[in-house]
Amino acid sequence: MPDFTIETTYHLPVFRHRTYEADTLDEACRAAIEDDSWDIAEKDVDSSGAIHITGIWDGAHAAYAGPPLQIPPQFDEPVQRRARHFEILLGLLKILFDDVRAARSPSLDWFDRSAWAIARGEAILAGDADPEEPVNLPKPSHVLVTLQENRVRDAITAVLEVDPNFKGLTPEAVTDDEVHAACLSLVARMDFSDVVGNAEFQAALLAIRSTHRRLASD
The missing domain is CATH 4.10.860 (DNA Excision Repair, Uvrb; Chain A)
Structure with missing residues (x-):
């Protein structure tokens, strides 16, 4: 049966009570944080931290004698x-x-x-071990086009300036909810398959050319 040297640790809070004169609560807190005199410090045993492992070595009495072993996450602090x-x-x-x-x-x-x-x-x-990380995740996808509602608002302003069919209508009359609903409706009914397919084909050509140049330079 193998031996392991285990280093365990727990953190013991140390506290002090000291009065600080300051104009504001924030200034008093800052003075307390920056005060490096701990001559009146006391230990708070009742609030000590959980015991956890901070080092593992293979063999008996082997602490710091060689490379440490990885600590299982459930035994970390x-x-x-x-x-x-x-x-x-x-x-x-x-x-x-x-x-x-x-x-x-x-x-x-x-x-x-x-x-x-x-x-x-x-x-x-x-206090259990970490679950296994997900495997076989889908390959990253890339956003080709983003329909931005603020750009739609710019287009609304441009249309109302030149289209007489909407005379008297101001850009401010079009609500954010109406712009949002219009964007959702457009995205739902438009077919971008041709655009996406062409982009995929162009990306494939770029990848092939990059590979060709790399192999040719080897």
Whole structure:
């Protein structure tokens, strides 16, 4: 049976009580943060952090004697697992926000990664291992055209300036809801298959030419 040297750690809060004279609460807090004198510090044993693993080495009494082994995530410090997962969730939220702002549906890749992120968050709360990351994700897709509602408003202004059929109608009379509904209606009924197919063909030619140049230069 193999031996492992395990380093475990828990964080012990240290606190102090000191009075600061300041004009505002923010100034008092800043003075407390910048105060580097801890001669009256006390330990808060009752609020100590969870015991977690900070190092693993193969063999007996082998701490720092060789390269450490990877720590299984469920034995990492819980607060650090949550902090790292926050970055993942923030990234997914940014992607969703951009899609919603551009009136696009989230990609299949986003749904798969979000499902994994939810499962990972639940594992962190339960102290379990991370779930396996999704595999065989769809290849990235690329936005060819974006219908921007502010550009539609510019077009409304241009049309009303020259079209006598809408005499007396001002751009301000057209509501944001009407512009949004018109964009959705247009996207739903227009067929862009020819445009997309041509773009795919042109992209294929560019990729082939790039490969041809690369191989020719080897």
